[in-house]
Amino acid sequence: MLWLPLGQHDFLIENWMKIGTYAVPFLLFAFFSSRTEQTDSFLADTKLMSVTLLVAYLTHQFEEHWVDLFGNQYAFYGYLNTLLLGILDAQDSTIILASQTAIFVINTSLVWLVGAIAIWRSPNHLFPTLAMNGIVLVNAISHILSSIIKQAYNPGLLTAIALFVPLAIAFYRKVLVTNSSANLQVIMSIIWAILAHIILIVGLLAANWFELIPEPVYFVVLVIWSVIPAFLFNSANKTSQVLFSET
Template structure:
């Protein structure tokens, strides 16, 4: 069990490579170009975040193993005191292997029937990336996860938003829900850790909260798209798809 709590980023890296191969498979002739097709761009969320998790919890750019936990504990006020920190390896596993993967599987399942659900899930890397960048500015220093935040999270999230809006499957006004989802997901994580530190909730309850946190994009996306406010994407290979994405 202890090995799983520390080695899961390596399994995630392998899964990321499989997903990248899947996304690179040949497409039907009627399909629009990949980078203009929301059904192709939206699932990039999953392998992108797995690569980020490997930088955070696998091996970062300085060659450190599992470096993000100490960084998070320092943010919570427990610098150099991992024994008292409310976050531990089980917490990182619950958040990243539990909650995040629920959100990302949902992204693949809903990419055609409700693109807004998937766009909301992209709020997680958007806010996460901004937090990584802000945390590395004062004092200026590399922190685990910074590289993928800069080269993957921000540019790909902006491209995703451009793609879904131009395709007409998400309205510009609905993009606010992407930000709301990311903020609430991170606020839930931090609040649960602070409540554990103050003895107001149990550690097991905190772990469960952060696994269930993965359902937040689904809940917000479905609520924001109630009443048919989102147009689904056509099936892959639909001859009308290229015209709609043009």
């Protein structure tokens, strides 16, 4: 997706998470230098929240895909493949279910693309930010549940607990408390995020285990699912789109 016009496939497949990490200060500078509106609470500013959620996820990707809590590099690649093969009871298989290319596309579509849409559409369109929040919450839950089941650390667990859980819960709570007309959007954002994770796993298995579809078709499905939030609840009335700070 990102690398096709650049012709830098191998470089980006191996280093996309580094690019995301290095982009954080520039993203924050660009946002705060161009910010014109102030709110009493950052939770009430959907554009600020969309930027915060994307920065939190870029930080999470550092731990997950670059250097984990114990100093292991690119640990999630091996962890995810081992986990999936274990679920399939095929630990001795040499098949790579989650290729490096797949991990790149998953993260640049379901995270970077969704985050970019959330920033672009806010503050007048709330749902993309809620969808990004849903991805954050559901991903955190998946890390925590996996850790509980395995009784072990997994790459990304620390940031999932320290960043994702408090951010996602606080933003959903703010929306529900200050904007009761957005309740359906909150519910749908969680459903969308759960389905995104189901598509993520089922698509990997369909493409690389059962060989039902080519891997590029799986990538297209991921991108399509990632842009759906831009079209949902777009016609909702103004009061259901914008958060107001509590007095």
